[in-house]
Amino acid sequence: xxxxxxxxxxxxxxxxxxxxxxxxxxxxxxxxxxxxxxxxxxxxxxxxxxxxxxxxxxxxxxxxxxxxxxxxxxxxxxxxxxxxxxxxxxxxxxxxxxxxxxxxxxxxxxxxxxxxxxxxxxxxxxxxxxxxxxxxxxxxxxxxxxxxxxxxxxxxxxxxxxxxxxxxxxxxxxxxxxxxxxxxxxxxxxxxxxxxxxxxxxxxxxxxxxxxxxxxxxxxxxxxxxxxxxxxxxxxxxxxxxxxxxxxxxxxxxxxxxxxxxxxxxxxxxxxxxxx
Amino acid sequence: xxxxxxxxxxxxxxxxxxxxxxxxxxxxxxxxxxxxxxxxxxxxxxxxxxxxxxxxxxxxxxxxxxxxxxxxxxxxxxxxxxxxxxxxxxxxxxxxxxxxxxxxxxxxxxxxxxxxxxxxxxxxxxxxxxxxxxxxxxxxxxxxxxxxxxxxxxxxxxxxxxxxxxxxxxxxxxxxxxxxxxxxxxxxxxxxxxxxxxxxxxxxxxxxxxxxxxxxxxxxxxxxxxxxxxxxxxxxxxxxxxxxxxxxxxxxxxxxxxxxxxxxxxxxxxxxxxxxxxxxxxxxxxxxxxxxxx
Numbered sequence: 001x002x003x004x005x006x007x008x009x010x011x012x013x014x015x016x017x018x019x020x021x022x023x024x025x026x027x028x029x030x031x032x033x034x035x036x037x038x039x040x041x042x043x044x045x046x047x048x049x050x051x052x053x054x055x056x057x058x059x060x061x062x063x064x065x066x067x068x069x070x071x072x073x074x075x076x077x078x079x080x081x082x083x084x085x086x087x088x089x090x091x092x093x094x095x096x097x098x099x100x101x102x103x104x105x106x107x108x109x110x111x112x113x114x115x116x117x118x119x120x121x122x123x124x125x126x127x128x129x130x131x132x133x134x135x136x137x138x139x140x141x142x143x144x145x146x147x148x149x150x151x152x153x154x155x156x157x158x159x160x161x162x163x164x165x166x167x168x169x170x171x172x173x174x175x176x177x178x179x180x181x182x183x184x185x186x187x188x189x190x191x192x193x194x195x196x197x198x199x200x201x202x203x204x205x206x207x208x209x210x211x212x213x214x215x216x217x218x219x220x221x222x223x224x225x226x227x228x229x230x231x232x233x234x235x236x237x238x239x240x241x242x243x244x245x246x247x248x249x250x251x252x253x254x255x256x257x258x259x260x261x262x263x264x265x266x267x268x269x270x271x272x273x274x275x276x
Numbered sequence: 277x278x279x280x281x282x283x284x285x286x287x288x289x290x291x292x293x294x295x296x297x298x299x300x301x302x303x304x305x306x307x308x309x310x311x312x313x314x315x316x317x318x319x320x321x322x323x324x325x326x327x328x329x330x331x332x333x334x335x336x337x338x339x340x341x342x343x344x345x346x347x348x349x350x351x352x353x354x355x356x357x358x359x360x361x362x363x364x365x366x367x368x369x370x371x372x373x374x375x376x377x378x379x380x381x382x383x384x385x386x387x388x389x390x391x392x393x394x395x396x397x398x399x400x401x402x403x404x405x406x407x408x409x410x411x412x413x414x415x416x417x418x419x420x421x422x423x424x425x426x427x428x429x430x431x432x433x434x435x436x437x438x439x440x441x442x443x444x445x446x447x448x449x450x451x452x453x454x455x456x457x458x459x460x461x462x463x464x465x466x467x468x469x470x471x472x473x474x475x476x477x478x479x480x481x482x483x484x485x486x487x488x489x490x491x492x493x494x495x496x497x498x499x500x501x502x503x504x505x506x507x508x509x510x511x512x513x514x515x516x517x518x519x520x521x522x523x524x525x526x527x528x529x530x531x532x533x534x535x536x537x538x539x540x541x542x543x544x545x546x547x548x549x550x551x552x553x554x555x556x557x558x559x560x561x562x563x564x565x566x567x568x569x570x
Contacts, residue, residue, distance in 0.1 A: 076469055095475055102473040108466045111567050112488045121484065125476045153566050 021088055023177050023209040024050040024073050029082030031068055031235075041234030042068045046082070048228065048237065052176070053207040057224035059214055059266065060273070065235020066213045066228075067181055073211065074102050074179050087176065098126065100177035101170030105185055107162035109154035109169075115141065116150035119169045126173060133172075140168040145198065160191035167199070177209045184219070193251060196222055200249050217270075221245070221262045222254060229266060231273025238273035241265055301345050308341040309334035343536050351536040352543055364520065367544045373521040375548060377437060377509035381444020382502045382552075388445060389452025389501070394482065396453075397460040407457075414450050418508060421446060423515045440521075444508035448501035455497030459490025492567070495560035502552045510545065522548070 031043040043065045050056050058066040071077035072084055075091035086094035094100065101122075109118045116137050123133035141147060144164040154162055163183055170178060184192040200223055203210055214220050220227050227241040243262055245253065253259050313333040318325045325333075335344040343351075352367070359366040392410065396403045422443050429439040463485050471481045510523030522545045529537035 074473060076472065095473060098475060100473070102470070104466050104470065106466055108464075108470050110467075110485070110488065112491070122474045125471075125474045125480050125484070 021052075022049045022085075023052045023054070023087060024048075024211070025083075025085045026069070026073070027083045029072065029079045029084055031065070031072060031077060032080040043072070043079075044234035044236045046235075046237060048240075050209065050211060052209050054226055055203055055210045055212065055224045056226045056228060057212045057214055057220035058228045058230060059217065059220045060230030060270065061215065061232060063232040063235070064230040064273075065232070066215075066230050068235060069230075070179055070181055070211055070213050074100060076102075098122075098173055099175060100179050101173070101175040103163075103167055103170045103178070103180040103183045105182045107154070107159075107166040109162055109165055111154055113153075114150065115146065115152050115154065115157065115165050118154065118165060119172050121169060122172050128173075136172060137168070140172050141165070143171070143202065144168045158191075160187050160195060163187065164195065164198075175208075177211065180210065180212045182213050182215065185215070192219070197251055199223065204247065204249075217263050217266050218254060221259060221266060222249065222251075227262075227266055229269040229273065231270075236273075239269035241269065298345055301342075302335070305340065305342045305344040306331060306334045309337055312341060313337060339533050340535055343539050347536060348539045348543060352540045355540060367522075367525070367540060370520060370522045370525050370541070371544060371548055374506070374509050374513065374523065374545070375552075377440040377444055377512065377521065378502070378506045378548075378552065380437060380441040381508055382448050382505040384441060385445040385448030385501060385505060386452050386498065388449040389456060389497075392449070392453045393456030393460055396457050397486070398478065398482075410450065410453055413446070418443065418447055418511050422508075422511050426512070426515055440509055440512035443512035444505040447508035448505035451497040451500040451504065452494070455493045456490055459493030460486045462493065463489045492564060495556065495564070498556045498560075499553050502556055503549055506545065506549050506552060 026046050026048040029043060029046045030041065033040040033042055046065075046069060048069075058069060060066050068077055072079055073086055073091060075086075075095040084091055087097075087099050089097070109115070110121070113121070116134070119137035119140055120130075120133045123136060124130075128136075138147075138150060141150060144167055146161060146164055146168065149157060149161065149165075154165070157165065167180075167183070184195050187195065196219055203223075210223075212220075212223060221243065225243050225247075227243060228237055229239040229241065230236065231238045241262065245258060245262060310330060313330060317333045317337065318329060334340070335347065337343075340347070355365060355367045361368050363369060392406065396406055425443055425446070426439045429435075429442065460482075467485055467489075468481065471485055476484065510521065510526070513521035513523030514527050522541050525541040526538055526545075529535070529541060
């Protein structure tokens with residue numbers, strides 16, 4: 001485990017951490033939105049440790065705080081109480097150190113930039129050399145299967161291709177953590193299956209830490225090594241399921257009893273959370 | 277096939293409207309000039325006249341109330357053809373003067389509008405402090421502002437182009453400011469958050485996201501702005517003693533009751549306005565050609 005983790009962790013921008021340090025650590029964290037009548041507890045006493053190289057799915061019904069939790073780790077949302085560490089530092093410092101790439105629900109590609117220029121955007125912000133950035137972006141687009149579309153504009157691409165371009169953009173500067181907030185939620189099932197497969201293969205190759213928010217049980221079980229089941233009012237973790245599935249996965253796996261067993265466990269946990 | 281559709285859907289309606297306008301114009305010329313023509317042309321001659329003589333007389337007067345289209349066209353053409361370009365009798369000379377003021381005022385106004393909109397978008401205080409004054413500035417008639425600006429700048433030693441450009445700027449900065457405030461605020465939450473995750477600075481967010489996102493808002497404002505700048509430039513020419521420029525030409529024309537000169541200058545300023553807005557439209561087309569047309 002230690003050996004593979006060391007071998008497969010993407011090149012770190014600064015200081016190689018000891019192997020035991022988690023990619024993200026959330027301790028007793030709460031997010032409370034003040035309201036006139038009763039404050040809303042979006043997240044309540046969350047404890048979660050995400051190791052490097054893990055593929056963690058956050059799943060739950062809407063309002064359970066799964067997106068809020070991801071946004072807290074990404075420094076897009078502030079916690080009201082508790083501690084959050086990303087790569088051993090605060091989310092803000094981790095963000096400033098460009099520790100993670102974030103994929104949103106929508107592709108959010110700039111319509112005035114070509115696909116290539118869109119993928120180059122984070123590199124441009126980091127002040128990297130243009131010629132090198134171009135090469136990196138071309139390579140990233142190839143990794144998500146978009147070679148030949150570099151000069152196209154976003155509106156010339158299908159929804160699935162746009163989301164793939166946005167994944168290439170998130171990976172352009174080789175962040176150590178990839179955070180994805182229901183990235184395939186707006187896509188049709190066929191496209192979604194294909195992208196799930198590609199994402200799985202990408203993770204197989206690189207073993208980059210992925211935190212993945214979804215409300216699809218099949219997606220969560222298929223992709224992740226660990227499934228965090230959450231429940232609303234207040235947003236909390238009801239169960240963490242270690243996936244017994246092998247690391248090597250293909251779409252056919254979804255019809256095996258082992259897969260259905262895990263899916264069943266997730267469904268049970270979701271139902272438990274709902275009836276509390 | 278496309279050309280047939282174009283002909284039927286675009287060219288024909290425009291042509292029909294133009295024809296109607298010319299007919300109404302002639303009708304207006306006959307009616308408005310008839311009393312003058314009878315009194316000054318037909319009656320003094322002392323011979324009997326019929327309606328054909330009246331029609332002819334009304335469209336051939338030297339100082340008609342409303343000159344006929346062909347009179348305006350002839351006067352327009354003669355000013356271009358019969359005089360050297362640097363002569364004040366040539367309309368192109370005045371186009372150059374007014375056009376220069378318009379363009380300088382437009383560029384200054386656009387820059388001012390851009391700076392103001394960036395300040396307003398980035399500072400809540402400035403948003404509250406500046407915007408009401410900017411709106412209020414436009415409720416003061418430019419005809420009242422123009423002489424004041426000319427006197428003040430004149431006393432400071434600025435004459436010629438500078439004061440006129442300032443007045444043109446005064447009219448053209450407003451649409452740019454308002455549109456750019458809206459445009460710079462047009463990026464969606466998801467886009468600003470994405471820049472945030474890349475740890476982009478404010479300046480980078482402005483340059484890489486807000487400004488490009490605001491361009492579709494900017495160009496319509498520039499079209500309005502350049503037309504407003506032309507109005508400002510012509511108004512600014514009025515109180516200066518009126519020596520050069522299309523506005524000055526309009527003023528001298530009305531001094532001497534030279535209606536033909538007025539109409540020629542009017543036609544020329546309309547053409548100048550059309551040319552300037554087309555220039556902006558061309559720039560818009562070039563800059564935004566890759567964006568999807570909704």
